Amino acid sequence: MSETREAEQPVTAVSAGSAHHRRTWGDLPTVLRRGIVLVALLGAWQLSTLFMTGAQAQLMRGPLEVGEAIVDGFARGDLVDATLTTLRILLLSMAIGIVVAALLTTFAMWSKLGDDILNLLTAMINPLPAIALLPLAMIWIGLNTTALVVIIANAVIWPLAINVSTGFRTVNPTLLAVGRNIGLSGWRLVRGVYLPAALPHIVSGIKTGWAFGWRTIIAAELVFGVAGEGGGLGYFINYARFFNRTEDMFAGIVTIMIIGIAFDLLFSLLERKTVIKWGMKTA
Amino acid sequence: MTTNTSHAGSTQSASGAGTPLLSVQHAKIGYVVNRETHVAVGDVSFEVRQGEKIMLLGPSGCGKSTLLKAVAGFLGLFDGQIRLAGRETLKPGPDRAVVFQEFDQLFPWKTVRDNIVHPQRVIGRARSEAERRSDEYLELMKLTQAADRYPHQLSGGMKQRVAIARALALDPMILLMDEPFGALDAQTRSRLQRELIDVAARTNVTLLFVTHSIQEAVYVGDRVVVLGNAPSTVQEVVDVSALDDPSTLEFTSTQEHLRSLLAIDDDELGNLAFE
Numbered sequence: 001m002s003e004t005r006e007a008e009q010p011v012t013a014v015s016a017g018s019a020h021h022r023r024t025w026g027d028l029p030t031v032l033r034r035g036i037v038l039v040a041l042l043g044a045w046q047l048s049t050l051f052m053t054g055a056q057a058q059l060m061r062g063p064l065e066v067g068e069a070i071v072d073g074f075a076r077g078d079l080v081d082a083t084l085t086t087l088r089i090l091l092l093s094m095a096i097g098i099v100v101a102a103l104l105t106t107f108a109m110w111s112k113l114g115d116d117i118l119n120l121l122t123a124m125i126n127p128l129p130a131i132a133l134l135p136l137a138m139i140w141i142g143l144n145t146t147a148l149v150v151i152i153a154n155a156v157i158w159p160l161a162i163n164v165s166t167g168f169r170t171v172n173p174t175l176l177a178v179g180r181n182i183g184l185s186g187w188r189l190v191r192g193v194y195l196p197a198a199l200p201h202i203v204s205g206i207k208t209g210w211a212f213g214w215r216t217i218i219a220a221e222l223v224f225g226v227a228g229e230g231g232g233l234g235y236f237i238n239y240a241r242f243f244n245r246t247e248d249m250f251a252g253i254v255t256i257m258i259i260g261i262a263f264d265l266l267f268s269l270l271e272r273k274t275v276i277k278w279g280m281k282t283a
Numbered sequence: 284m285t286t287n288t289s290h291a292g293s294t295q296s297a298s299g300a301g302t303p304l305l306s307v308q309h310a311k312i313g314y315v316v317n318r319e320t321h322v323a324v325g326d327v328s329f330e331v332r333q334g335e336k337i338m339l340l341g342p343s344g345c346g347k348s349t350l351l352k353a354v355a356g357f358l359g360l361f362d363g364q365i366r367l368a369g370r371e372t373l374k375p376g377p378d379r380a381v382v383f384q385e386f387d388q389l390f391p392w393k394t395v396r397d398n399i400v401h402p403q404r405v406i407g408r409a410r411s412e413a414e415r416r417s418d419e420y421l422e423l424m425k426l427t428q429a430a431d432r433y434p435h436q437l438s439g440g441m442k443q444r445v446a447i448a449r450a451l452a453l454d455p456m457i458l459l460m461d462e463p464f465g466a467l468d469a470q471t472r473s474r475l476q477r478e479l480i481d482v483a484a485r486t487n488v489t490l491l492f493v494t495h496s497i498q499e500a501v502y503v504g505d506r507v508v509v510l511g512n513a514p515s516t517v518q519e520v521v522d523v524s525a526l527d528d529p530s531t532l533e534f535t536s537t538q539e540h541l542r543s544l545l546a547i548d549d550d551e552l553g554n555l556a557f558e
Contacts, residue, residue, distance in 0.1 A: 174385045177357060180375040182402040182453070192405070196392045278391045279435025 061247045066254055069247035073255075079236065079248075083255060086232030090217050093149045097156030097209060104157070105165045115165070122162045130155035130216040134223055145231075148220050155216040159208040167201025168194055200275045207267045214263070218256055302369075303330035304489055305354065305457055309363035312346060312353050313514075322361070323349040325514030331457065336483060336490040338500040338523075341510030342545055347493045350510075351461050354491060355381050367456060377406050380450035384462040386442045389434040389449075396421065396430040399449045406453060413452075420448040423482055440471040447479070457489045464499070476503055480527070497541045501526050501534060509544045518544050 025033065042063045049062035061069070073079025107114035134151055141147040171194055179193035195202070221234025233252050240248030275281040307329050313322035323346030331337045339347040352358045354365055356375040365372045367379065382388075389398050396417055403413035421427050424444045434442055443463055450458055464472045480503060483490055494500050500507045505524040508517055521541065526534045 172385075172387055174383050174388045175390065177375075177381070177383065178388050178390075180357070181355065181379075181381045182377050182405050183375075184405060188405075193390075196390070199392070274392070278433055280391050 058244075059246055061250045065247050066250040069251035070254060073248065073251050079251060079255060082231070082233045082236035082252070083259065086217055086221065086234070087259075089145060089148055089232065090152060090213055093152035093217070094156050094206075094209065094213055096149065096153040097160060097213070098206075100153065101157050101161035101164060101205075101209075104161045105168060108161075108165045109168055118161060118165060122158045125154070125158050126162075130212065131219045131223075134220055143224065148217065148224065151220055152213050152217050155212040156209040159212055160205040163201045163205025163208065164198065167198030167205075170201075171197040200281045203267065203271055203275060210263060210267070214260060304333045304335075304368060305331040305491065306366050307350070307354070307363070308365075310350065310353065310360055310365060311362035311514075312349050312358060312360055314349075322514040324353075324510075326363070326516050327510065328363075329508045329517060329520060331489060331491060334487050334489055336492065336503060336505045338504035338507045339491065339493045339510065340495070340497065340500045340507050340541065340545075341515060342512055343495060345510045345513050345515040347495075347510055347515075348461055351381075351459055351491065351493050354457075355379050355459050377402065377453045378456045379459055380453045380455035382443070382446045382450050382458070382460045382463045384465045386439050386466060387434075388446050389442055391434050394431050394433055395426060395437070395445050398434070398445055399452050402449055403452055416452050417448075420452045423451075423485070424448040424478070438471075439467055440475060443467065443475060444478075447482070451482070451486060451488060455488070457491055460490065460492045462493055462495065465495075472499075479503060497538050497545075498529065500541065501537050502529060507541065509541060 028036075046062040046064060049057070049060050049065075052060050070079065104114075104118050108118040109115075130151055133154065134147070137147040137151050141150060175193055175197055176189070179189050184192045217232065218234045221232045222238050224231065224235060233256055237249050237252035240246070240252060271281065272283070276283050307327060310324055310327045311322060312324040313320055315321075323344070327350060329337070339350060341347045349358065353360055354367075354372055356372045356379065359373070372379065389395075390401070393401060396414075399417040399420060400410075400413045403416060404410065408416075418427075421430050424447060426441070426444055426448060429437060429441060429445075434445070437445070446463070464475050467475065476499060482488075490504075492503060494503075501523045505522070507521045507523055509519050509521060510516070511518050521537065521544075523537055526537055528534060
């Protein structure tokens with residue numbers, strides 16, 4: 001690999017100056033470039049497993065086996081159940097987080113004191129990884145879904161609230177004047193101007209909230225998994241470790257990655273169809 | 284109704300009716316900043332008749348935009364009264380549609396057409412009627428080609444055209460314009476001035492227009508209300524209804540007269556134009 005690259009270097013330098021432009025890596029379409037890198041990485045991963053023996057091989061699985069484990073997991077149903085459990089708890093927590101964040105934002109918009117409280121709380125709680133509250137939540141609430149929901153909702157609320165209140169606060173005053181000029185006031189002004197104008201901030205708040213929530217719920221489930229409460233993907237991974245099913249541990253991890261990527265794509269799509277299309281955010 | 288009689292002096296008027304459409308009486312307007320009161324408009328009275336184009340001209344900081352905001356209902360008065368068709372203008376409303384100077388006065392999440400349709404829906408018009416009128420004003424403002432674009436895809440001049448179309452489609456009793464062409468380049472600016480005169484003639488809209496450009500005031504307006512420095516009062520009301528050709532001697536001499544009223548020499552005028 002390295003020899004060919006060195007050999008290529010002078011050629012590239014010459015071709016850059018000459019009229020005959022040689023196709024370089026950067027000229028390929030992004031999808032193709034990323035696809036090639038992905039295949040190369042998976043290949044390297046698969047190759048590395050071939051050279052492992054004994055105990056090492058026991059603890060490692062290649063992409064093919066992991067893919068098989070994922071298919072099996074979905075066929076058996078336990079990986080589906082784990083995924084759905086995690087998503088259900090996360091969506092419930094996010095819904096609660098959104099409601100609380102909306103209330104906090106309203107309070108912060110409504111009064112200077114509310115604004116101070118929101119800013120101070122966010123500054124204090126944001127640097128604290130939400131998972132650090134889990135032990136307390138466990139002894140206060142118990143080993144149940146409620147404790148999980150409380151922890152995840154907490155992880156979601158603060159980034160969301162601070163983004164939404166920033167969005168509301170920075171709405172272009174001319175747009176508000178136009179809204180009032182055509183006769184909007186109160187809730188109609190919020191729906192007609194504040195919400196759409198703050199949409200870039202709202203979407204980015206939901207994105208950050210989701211990212212925090214997703215990381216926190218997996219971590220929380222790993223701890224809960226030890227405690228024995230049946231459930232989500234974190235539990236699935238821990239359970240696989242308990243029974244020494246390495247391929248299932250990998251299957252859980254890869255599932256988490258795939259869902260993370262899927263949600264990121266979903267949010268990107270949402271942004272492309274709204275705020276980017278409207279020129280309110282650059283791509 | 285007001286007890287005031289019509290302003291004497293000017294001979295031209297679209298309707299010539301006795302009662303003014305808009306009457307500003309002894310308006311005193313300002314801001315309170317850090318418990319300190321700043322009076323921008325000291326004591327201003329003037330009247331606008333149906334179909335007239337009134338220009339508010341004055342040096343920067345004289346409170347002409349403040350006065351327009353008070354007419355629009357965004358600001359309260361310290362003293363005096365502003366009445367539109369006999370009713371005090373205490374709240375903003377679509378009967379006084381405003382065109383602002385800022386290009387970003389359009390809702391970026393709506394297409395050009397929807398920017399014109401939506402405000403009409405807000406004031407309670409049926410969708411079909413709102414769409415019909417929107418098409419009408421799109422054509423009047425030469426925007427038909429751009430109807431399905433989003434505001435960020437338009438030039439500054441196009442955005443201001445949309446804002447004018449949106450305001451006119453509401454059938455306001457009076458159209459308020461706050462230096463609408465102030466941020467445009469000279470060429471676009473004079474083109475839009477011509478278009479506005481044309482559209483105003485076709486729609487017979489009553490216009491209250493804030494500007495710091497003497498040329499614009501004389502060219503676009505029927506009468507120019509000249510304000511002095513803050514706290515401002517009316518220096519003079521100048522009839523410019525007959526002046527629409529900048530190459531005539533009368534046009535230039537009226538410009539000279541307004542320049543002397545504003546008590547500024549040419550150097551300062553240069554600065555003024557960029558403020």
